[in-house]
Amino acid sequence: MLDDGRIDRAAGVLLGTAAGDALGAGYEFTRPGPQQEIAMIGGGAFDWAPGEWTDDTSMALAIALAADDGPGLELDAVAAGFMRWYDSDPPDVGVQTDRVLSARPASARAMQQQAMSLNGLTGGNGSLMRTAPVALVCLDDVTECERLAGAVGLLTHHDQQAVEACKIWTYAIRHAVLAANFDGVREYVATSDSADYWNRLLDEAETGAPDHFPNNGWVVHALQTAWWAITTADASGPAHLPLALELCVRAGGDTDTTAAIAGGLLGARWGASAVPAHWRTMLHGYPGLTGEDLVTLATRIVRANTST
Numbered sequence: 001m002l003d004d005g006r007i008d009r010a011a012g013v014l015l016g017t018a019a020g021d022a023l024g025a026g027y028e029f030t031r032p033g034p035q036q037e038i039a040m041i042g043g044g045a046f047d048w049a050p051g052e053w054t055d056d057t058s059m060a061l062a063i064a065l066a067a068d069d070g071p072g073l074e075l076d077a078v079a080a081g082f083m084r085w086y087d088s089d090p091p092d093v094g095v096q097t098d099r100v101l102s103a104r105p106a107s108a109r110a111m112q113q114q115a116m117s118l119n120g121l122t123g124g125n126g127s128l129m130r131t132a133p134v135a136l137v138c139l140d141d142v143t144e145c146e147r148l149a150g151a152v153g154l155l156t157h158h159d160q161q162a163v164e165a166c167k168i169w170t171y172a173i174r175h176a177v178l179a180a181n182f183d184g185v186r187e188y189v190a191t192s193d194s195a196d197y198w199n200r201l202l203d204e205a206e207t208g209a210p211d212h213f214p215n216n217g218w219v220v221h222a223l224q225t226a227w228w229a230i231t232t233a234d235a236s237g238p239a240h241l242p243l244a245l246e247l248c249v250r251a252g253g254d255t256d257t258t259a260a261i262a263g264g265l266l267g268a269r270w271g272a273s274a275v276p277a278h279w280r281t282m283l284h285g286y287p288g289l290t291g292e293d294l295v296t297l298a299t300r301i302v303r304a305n306t307s308t
């Protein structure tokens, strides 16, 4: 059942993703020193405007906008949304995503096959960074949540760890919208075939430091960085959201993406209301949307896909 708390948390899924993304955008490929202030300044390698989100949120919104045509989520609509974004000549496209979309696949099936045909490194963080909206269409159906998280991930990232990471995170986001806690991460992992593998990585994230998972362009280290930030920042209240996003940025590396990944789950736990107002008013990006538009969009998606 949808109550005001769940609607706020569903809106937080998109707004938290965008906030982390836009916060980290100005620090991508750097490691800010302890004295350096972290603020939504824009700039960075691709000269983003202050408050502008990057490819992470733009691709997540391709999924959300496909869901907005629902109920449910059609993979062909997601694939078409990815191509529309790609054709808008975005400043930044992930390496692996570029290798798939540049083949101009005309359907979800063709996109998936192109992803499957790639050799070499296939475990980039590009499917995990955009998976959050999948949870919004599946609040009523946990089995469908796992299936869709895998299928949407496979459109561009044919990689076992990337698929598992998408399933873990999407399950946890769904769980957080429903139950307002972070228990979904360990809950999903406990039931998976790779429980030992992921539990060890989550333990390392909880007890370790960013130097233990520095290669956060890789999906595994990206998930660990996000989980490190979430479990390290003071989680006693909604200020947990901005504090943990700042930690993601301070961890360095692919800062917009680790913060976008963390932001989807933090927003699902604490709600759109936990995103600082000055961030919320600054947020904007492809395809011409604002922070308030994300709140409206997420609300519409959960209302169309959830029994009342």
Ligand SMILES: [Mg+2]
Residues within 6 Å of the ligand: 054, 055, 056, 092, 256, 257
């Ligand atoms: Mg990005």
